[in-house]
Amino acid sequence: xxxxxxxxxxxxxxxxxxxAQAADLAKKAPAAANYVKVCDAYGAGFFYIPGSxxxxxxxxxxxxxxxxxxTSREWAGIGNSGATGRDKHAINTLAKAQLQFDARTAxxxxxxxxxxxxxxxxxxxxxxxxxxxxxxxFVQFGGLTAGRAQSFFDxxxxxxxxxxxxxxxxxxxINLLGYTxxxxxxxxxxxxxxDPSTGNTGRRMSLVNTAxxxxxxxxxxxxxxxxxxxxxxxxxxxxxxxxGALHQNYAAIAPTDKWGYAVxxxxxxxxxMLGASDTLTLQAVYAKGAxxxxxxxxxxxxxxxxxxxxxxxxxxxPTTAIEQSSAWSVAxxxxxxWTKTLTSSFEASYAAHDxxxxxxxxxxxxxxxxxxVWSPVEGLAIGPEIEYRRLxxxxxxxxxxxxxxxxxxxxxxxxxxx
Numbered sequence: 001x002x003x004x005x006x007x008x009x010x011x012x013x014x015x016x017x018x019x020a021q022a023a024d025l026a027k028k029a030p031a032a033a034n035y036v037k038v039c040d041a042y043g044a045g046f047f048y049i050p051g052s053x054x055x056x057x058x059x060x061x062x063x064x065x066x067x068x069x070x071t072s073r074e075w076a077g078i079g080n081s082g083a084t085g086r087d088k089h090a091i092n093t094l095a096k097a098q099l100q101f102d103a104r105t106a107x108x109x110x111x112x113x114x115x116x117x118x119x120x121x122x123x124x125x126x127x128x129x130x131x132x133x134x135x136x137x138f139v140q141f142g143g144l145t146a147g148r149a150q151s152f153f154d155x156x157x158x159x160x161x162x163x164x165x166x167x168x169x170x171x172x173x174i175n176l177l178g179y180t181x182x183x184x185x186x187x188x189x190x191x192x193x194x195d196p197s198t199g200n201t202g203r204r205m206s207l208v209n210t211a212x213x214x215x216x217x218x219x220x221x222x223x224x225x226x227x228x229x230x231x232x233x234x235x236x237x238x239x240x241x242x243x244g245a246l247h248q249n250y251a252a253i254a255p256t257d258k259w260g261y262a263v264x265x266x267x268x269x270x271x272x273m274l275g276a277s278d279t280l281t282l283q284a285v286y287a288k289g290a291x292x293x294x295x296x297x298x299x300x301x302x303x304x305x306x307x308x309x310x311x312x313x314x315x316x317x318p319t320t321a322i323e324q325s326s327a328w329s330v331a332x333x334x335x336x337x338w339t340k341t342l343t344s345s346f347e348a349s350y351a352a353h354d355x356x357x358x359x360x361x362x363x364x365x366x367x368x369x370x371x372x373v374w375s376p377v378e379g380l381a382i383g384p385e386i387e388y389r390r391l392x393x394x395x396x397x398x399x400x401x402x403x404x405x406x407x408x409x410x411x412x413x414x415x416x417x418x
Contacts, residue, residue, distance in 0.1 A: 036048065036050060039055035039056075041055065041104075041106070042055055042057070042104050043057075045057045045058075045059065046102075046104070049103075052105075053105055053106070054103055054104065054105045055103070055104050055105070056101070056102070056103050056104075057100075057101075057102040057103075058099075058100070058101055059099075059100045059102070059417070059418055060097065060098045060099040060100045060417075060418060061097070061098050061415055061416060061417045061418065062096075062097050062415070062416050063094070063095070063096045063097075063098075063413065063414070063415040064093075064094070064095055064096075064413070064414045064415070065092075065093065065094040065096075065123075065163060065411055065412070065413050066091070066092075066093050066094075066411060066412050067091060067092040067093070067094075067163070067164060067409055067410070067411045068090065068091050068409070068410045068411070069090050069091070069092075069407070069408070069409050070406075070407055070408045070409075091124075092123060092124045093123065093124050094121060094122070094123035094124075094163075095121065095122050095123070096119065096120070096121035096122075096123070097119070097120050097121070098117065098118065098119050098135070099116075099117070099118045100115070100116070100117050101114075101115070101116040102114075102115050103115075109141075109142065110141065110142035110143075111140070111141075111142065112139075112140070112141050113139070113140040113141075114138070114139050114140075115136060115137070115138055115140070115149075116134075116136070116137050117134075117135040117136035117137070118132050118133065118134060118135065119132070119133045119135050120132045120133070134148060135148075135173055135200070136148050136149055136150070136173055143179050143180040143181060143182065144177075144178075144179050145176070145177070145178045145179070145180070145192075146176075146177050146178075147175070147176075148173055148174065148175050148176075148198070149173065149174070149176055149178075150172070150173060151170060151172040151173075151174050151176070151192075151194060151199070151228065152176065152178050152190045152191075152192035152194070152228045152229070152230055152243070153170050153172075153228045153230065153243045153244075153245050153262065153264070153293060154169075154170050154171060154172065154243075155230075155232075155241040155243060155264070155266040155283060156169060156266045156268060156281050156283045156331070156333075157169055157170075157171040158171070158333070158347060159279070159281065159333040159334075159335045159345040159347055160333070160345045160346075160347045160369040160370065160371050160385060160387075161369075161371060161385050161411070161413060162347075162369065162387070163385070163387075163411060163413070164387055164409045164411065165367055165369070165387040165388070165389045165407070165409060166295075166296055166367075167295075167331055167347055167348070167349035167367040167369065168285075168294060168295040168329035168331055168349040168350070168351035168365065168367065169283060169285070169295070169296070169329070169331055169349065170201075170262075170264075170285065170292070170293045170294070170296060171201065171296050172199040172200060172201045172203065172292070172296065173199065173200045174194050174195065174196075174198055174199040174200070174203070175194070175195040175198040176192050176193065176194040176195070176228075177192065177193050178190055178191060178192030178193070178194075178228075179191055179192075185235070186233050186234040186235045186239075187231075187232070187233050188231070188232050188233075188234075189229070189230070189231045189232075190228075190229065190230050190231075190232070191227075191228070191229045192227075192228040192229070193225040193226070193227060193228075194225055194226045194228055195222070195225055195226075196222060196225065196226050196247065197222050199292070201292055201296035202292055203226065203247070203290075203292050204219045204222075204292075204314070205291050205292055205312055205313045205314045206218045206219050206313050206314065217251075217313045217314075217315065217316040217317070218251070218252040218253075219249075219250060219251065219252065219314075220250045220251060220252045221250070222248075222250075223248060223250050223257075224248045226245055226246065226247045226248075226290075227245065227246040228243070228244070228245045228246075229243065229244055229245075230242065230243035230244075231243075236270070237269060237270060238267065238268045238269040238270045238279070239267070239268050240265075240266065240267040240268070241265070241266050242263075242264070242265045243263070243264050243265070244261065244262065244263045244264070245261060245262045245263075245290060245293055246259055246260070246261050247259070247260040247261065247262070247289060247290040247293075247314070248260070249289045249314055249315045249322055249324060251315065251317050251322055253317060254317045254320065254321065254322050255320060256321070256322065257322065258289060258315070258322045258324060259289070260287065260288055260289020260290040260314055260315070260324055261287065261288060261289065261290060262285060262286070262287035262288075262290040262293035262294070263285070263286055263287075264283065264284060264285035264286070264293070265283070265284060266281065266282065266283035266284075267281070267282055267283075268280070268281040269281075274336060275336055275337040275338075276337060277335065277336075277337040277343060278334075278335060278336050278337060279333075279334075279335050280332070280333070280334050281331075281332060281333045281334075282330075282331070282332045283330070283331050283332070284328070284329065284330045284331075285328065285329050286326075286327075286328040287326065287327050287328070288324050288325070288326045288327075289314045289315055289324035289325065289326075290314060291312045291313065291314050291325055291327045291353065292314075294327040294328060294329045294351055294353075295312070295327070295329060295349075295351050295365070311361050311363070312325070312327065312353045312361070312363075313325060313355070313361070316355070316356075316358075318357055318358070323356040323357050324356060325353060325354060325355045325356055325361075326353075326354045326356070327351065327352060327353045327354065328351065328352055329349055329350065329351035329352075330349065330350055331347070331348065331349035331350075332347070332348060332349075333345060333346065333347040333348075334346050334347075341374060341375050341376055342372070342373070342374055342375075343372075343373050343375075344370065344371060344372045344373065345369075345370065345371055345373075346369070346370045347367075347368070347369045347370070348366075348367065348368045348369070349365075349366075349367045350364070350365070350366050350367075351364070351365045352364045352365070353365075362393070363391055363392060363393045364390075364391075364392045365389065365390070365391050365392075366388075366389070366390040366392075367387070367388065367389050367390075368387075368388045369385065369386070369387045369388070370385065370386055371383055371384065371385035371386075372384060372385075379416055379417045379418055380414075380415070380416055380417075381413070381414075381415045381417070382412075382413070382414050382415075383412070383413060384410065384411065384412045384413075385410075385411050385412075385413065386408065386409070386410050386411075387408070387409040387410075387411070388406075388407070388408050388409075389405065389406075389407045389408075390405065390406055391405035
C-alpha cells in the first residue's frame with residue numbers, strides 16, 4: 001500500500017469513529033443512580049433520606065430474658081396474694097423488641113430532631129402480649145423538647161439491668177415541654193413542665209386500704225403539672241447534675257391542697273486508671289409529697305409488675321388536712337471492664353419512706369445487684385445478673401397483710417443491639 005492509499009484508509013477510519021460518536025451523543029444518557037449517602041455529622045449509623053437534607057438512624061434491640069425467683073413465703077405472700085402465694089410464678093420469661101428512629105436536620109435556626117422509641121414485648125408476668133408502647137416520641141428544636149421523653153429530673157438510671165428489682169432512682173418517660181440552655185464547656189440548665197398522669201412510673205402515688213381506714217389518700221384530678229429544673233455539667237472527667245421538682249398534692253376529699261417537692265444531686269466519674277470503660281456513680285434524692293422521685297417502683301398495692309414493691313404514697317388525710325409523706329434514697333454503682341469483651345457492674349441503693357403521722361406505712365428498702373456481661377462481637381450482650389431486695393416494715397405490718405421481705409432474683413439476658 002502506497003502512502004496515498006494509507007492516508008485514505010486512515011481518514012475512513014476516523015470518519016467511521018466520528019459517526020459512531022455522534023450517534024452515541026444523540027442517545028439519551030442513563031439516569032444517575034440515587035445512592036443512599038452516609039451522613040457523618042451526627043455519628044455512626046446515620047444516612048441521608050434520599051431527596052432530602054434529613055439524616056436518619058434506625059436502631060433498636062431484640063432481648064430475651066429468663067428469671068428465677070426465691071419462693072419463700074416472704075416472696076410469695078405479698079399484699080393480697082394470699083398466705084401461700086400459689087398464684088405467683090417462680091420463673092418468668094421475656095421476649096422484647098425495641099425500634100428507634102432518630103431523624104435530624106440542620107437548619108438556619110438550629111438542629112431540628114424527631115425521635116421515636118417503640119417497645120413490644122411478651123412476658124409471662126403479664127400473661128401474654130404487650131401491645132406496642134410509645135416509650136418515647138418527641139421533637140427537639142434548638143433547646144426545646146416537646147413530647148414524651150425522659151424526665152428532666154432524671155440523671156442516673158442504673159448501670160445494671162434492674163430488670164425486676166429496679167433500684168431507688170427516678171426513671172420516668174413522661175409527656176413534657178422543656179427547654180435546655182447551653183452555656184458552653186458542657187454546662188447547661190433545663191426547665192420543664194411535666195404531666196404527672198402520663199409517666200410510665202406513678203408520679204401520683206396514692207393508697208387505698210379500707211381495712212385501715214386510709215382510703216383518703218387518693219388523688220383528685222390533675223390541676224397543675226410538675227415543675228422540674230436541673231443544672232448539669234458534662235466533661236472529660238465525667239458528669240454531674242443537681243435537680244429539683246415541684247409536685248401538687250391535690251386530694252380527692254381534702255378541702256385544701258399542698259405542694260410537694262423533690263431535690264437531688266448526682267455525679268458520675270470516669271476511672272481511666274482502672275479501665276477505659278470504668279465509671280463510679282453516686283446519687284442522693286430527698287422528697288416530701290413526691291415519693292416517686294425517690295424510687296420508681298413504689299406503688300399502691302405492694303407489688304410492681306408482679307414483683308415485690310412497697311406501700312408508698314405521697315400524702316394522706318387523717319382528718320381534714322393533708323399530711324405529706326417524706327422519702328429519701330442514696331445509690332451508687334461501679335462498672336468495670338475486665339477485658340474488651342467482658343464487663344461487670346455492681347449497684348446498691350437504700351431508701352426510706354416515712355408516712356408522717358402513722359408508722360404503719362413506714363419502711364426501709366435495700367437493693368443490691370451485680371452482673372457480668374460478655375460481648376463477643378459488636379452489638380451482642382450475654383450474661384447473668386443477680387438482684388436482691390430487702391423490705392423492712394417498721395410499723396404494724398400485720399394490719400397491711402405483709403411482712404418483712406427478703407427476695408432474690410437470678411436472671412440471664414441475651415440482647416442484640418443494632
